[in-house]
Amino acid sequence: MQNIAIVLVDFDNIDYSLRTDLHLLENRLFSAVSKIQKYDEINLRFYGGWDYQKKVSRSAASISPWIHSFPHVINHTVLNAEIARSLAFEKVNLPFTYRCRKKRINIQVDTSQICVSNNTCDLFRINQIFANKKCSKLGCNKLLNEAFLINEQKLVDTMIATDLHYFSTLYKDHIFLVSSDDDFVPPIRYLCNMGYNIKVIHTHPVPYRYKKDYTKNIESFIDERSL
Numbered sequence: 001m002q003n004i005a006i007v008l009v010d011f012d013n014i015d016y017s018l019r020t021d022l023h024l025l026e027n028r029l030f031s032a033v034s035k036i037q038k039y040d041e042i043n044l045r046f047y048g049g050w051d052y053q054k055k056v057s058r059s060a061a062s063i064s065p066w067i068h069s070f071p072h073v074i075n076h077t078v079l080n081a082e083i084a085r086s087l088a089f090e091k092v093n094l095p096f097t098y099r100c101r102k103k104r105i106n107i108q109v110d111t112s113q114i115c116v117s118n119n120t121c122d123l124f125r126i127n128q129i130f131a132n133k134k135c136s137k138l139g140c141n142k143l144l145n146e147a148f149l150i151n152e153q154k155l156v157d158t159m160i161a162t163d164l165h166y167f168s169t170l171y172k173d174h175i176f177l178v179s180s181d182d183d184f185v186p187p188i189r190y191l192c193n194m195g196y197n198i199k200v201i202h203t204h205p206v207p208y209r210y211k212k213d214y215t216k217n218i219e220s221f222i223d224e225r226s227l
Contacts, residue, residue: 003040005033006167007201008084008160010179011048011059012153014203018227022066028227030074032201033176044081047160049098049153051085057098088163097155104145105130161187168196178227180204185214202226 007029011019018025026044033042046067050060060083070081085093109127128136135142160177161184167175168191177184178201188198205226 003038004171005036005039005042005174005176006171007033007042007044007176007178008163008167009044009046010156010160010177010181010184010203011046011063012156013179013181014227022063025227026072026079027074029178029201030077030079032178032227034075034077036199039077039174041078041080044079045084045088045163046081047084047156049151049156050083051093051095052098052100054095059098084159084163087159087166089166094155094159097153098151100151105133105148157181157183160184164188164191164198168194168198173197175199176201178203180207182209182214189214 009029014025018028029044030042033039046063048059049057051057056064064083067081067083070079072079085095085097087094107130109123109130111127114123114127115121125136129144133144134140135144160179164175164177164184164187173196175196176199177188180200180202184200188200191198203226
């Protein structure tokens, strides 16, 4: 088998400064992977909310020109890149990975922080709104849950977890995950227990729980390089 590394990138888990400086991101990824060994080829696969109502999302539009400029060569290593719109083992696109929906708000206010003049304190009014789930103005029946929208990714984490398993069966010890998302701990632990070696390139400082709890009985789970 060729000397190839597979790098699965959780794009939205990367710091904004790198998501907006793609040349720097490319060099950081190359450097992090190359610390393990020198590869002939590094395949970067980017996951995110790429499709919004059957249209290309803003995030996808921002990185598409860069993706289309590959392959690149750094120090004799060929870098390929792609946007993951389907699972790796098939070519069936999975749309609607970026969605906007109304958000149910469930927030509590620490009432000890409300000032003495309750009626004029903004926190008092906010507390009323969150407690009653509607506008605090007399005669207004606008509901709180109708007022807030949230943008979110769907399918992305499970796509990454599925592809981690698929690529592990093909490349075994040359799989990298770029993310600090705790949601990937269960599939990584499973794959490591199955004898595969998943290398994690952290996008943020490594939390203590990774060192203490999540790596229990697994020597190959954690790799403490950070982007």
